[in-house]
Amino acid sequence: MLDVRRLRVLLAVAEHGGVAAAARALTFTPPAVSQHLAALERQVGVPLVDRSGRTARLTATGHRLAGHARQVLAALEAAEADVVTSGDNPRGNLTIGTIPTLGATLMPAVLATLRVTAPEVDLRIEQCEPEESLPALTRGELDLVLAGEYGLAPHRRPVHQDRIDLFTEPLLAAVAADHHLTGPDVDLADLRDERWIAPAAGSSCEAILQRSCALAGYEPHVVAHCGDFAVAAALAAAGHGVTLLPSIATPTTTGHHSPIRLLRVRQPQIHRTLYAAIRHGTRQHPLISCLLDTLTSNTRQLRR
Numbered sequence: 001m002l003d004v005r006r007l008r009v010l011l012a013v014a015e016h017g018g019v020a021a022a023a024r025a026l027t028f029t030p031p032a033v034s035q036h037l038a039a040l041e042r043q044v045g046v047p048l049v050d051r052s053g054r055t056a057r058l059t060a061t062g063h064r065l066a067g068h069a070r071q072v073l074a075a076l077e078a079a080e081a082d083v084v085t086s087g088d089n090p091r092g093n094l095t096i097g098t099i100p101t102l103g104a105t106l107m108p109a110v111l112a113t114l115r116v117t118a119p120e121v122d123l124r125i126e127q128c129e130p131e132e133s134l135p136a137l138t139r140g141e142l143d144l145v146l147a148g149e150y151g152l153a154p155h156r157r158p159v160h161q162d163r164i165d166l167f168t169e170p171l172l173a174a175v176a177a178d179h180h181l182t183g184p185d186v187d188l189a190d191l192r193d194e195r196w197i198a199p200a201a202g203s204s205c206e207a208i209l210q211r212s213c214a215l216a217g218y219e220p221h222v223v224a225h226c227g228d229f230a231v232a233a234a235l236a237a238a239g240h241g242v243t244l245l246p247s248i249a250t251p252t253t254t255g256h257h258s259p260i261r262l263l264r265v266r267q268p269q270i271h272r273t274l275y276a277a278i279r280h281g282t283r284q285h286p287l288i289s290c291l292l293d294t295l296t297s298n299t300r301q302l303r304r
Contacts, residue, residue, distance in 0.1 A: 010069055027132065027136075077285065096146065098125060098128070110291075121291075134147065143287075148272045162280050168274075173264075176260065183261060185266050188216035191242055196223065197223065198222045199225065276292065
């Protein structure tokens, strides 16, 4: 019996045009992809990869098997959907990868809704960034991903994934309540001489801060790195520096008695789009469809 995981790897090589590109899409190492292909070759007893050139490519047989793999994986998705719909109510397990902000703001409401509307749907939730979750979705390890994309750092759309945009939000400059800038708006250039509380080092969020400040004509003086927006907000409130916060990650207590003030950034405009991603062809799966309906309805309530 052919291994489904190895068929996914073979299909990724066919769709991305080579071992190295497939490894990037799956977040595997090229040797790991090659090992899966070699094991598959041993199973079928014929070469699937032409390794004679500088870049390993699938043979004609490899491409034919990749075509079968595409049909097999689609059939497995259809079989799972058929089993789910065999009863009166949708039932089964879904594994979701979510960024922290949506995990904290949207998922609790989604879970509360599903306990009433689909109590036999069991959600398993993994907190992870898009760099991890989107390849895991391709590999079949996740069923749905909740992620964000910054306008200044768009993602390359993975092959055979569908994206459902939920909403777009601005990033706000967070300063201590006694900061000399009164707002309500600010240009990023006005924060040139500030100390900055940056997102986690090496993250896409940190890249946005660096790119935004570069557009404003300077390199930010970073005095802290925080992977948690709540920690960054607390440090800003304490006067340790200024930071950028997505609007849904801002503290709920703002106003005259808040230790933090939020300023709209005029130039450059910084925003991110929150979205759900699924594998192509799974939108009609009853559990996926139920979850997407719940996500979109609760998103509308969240935005209000």
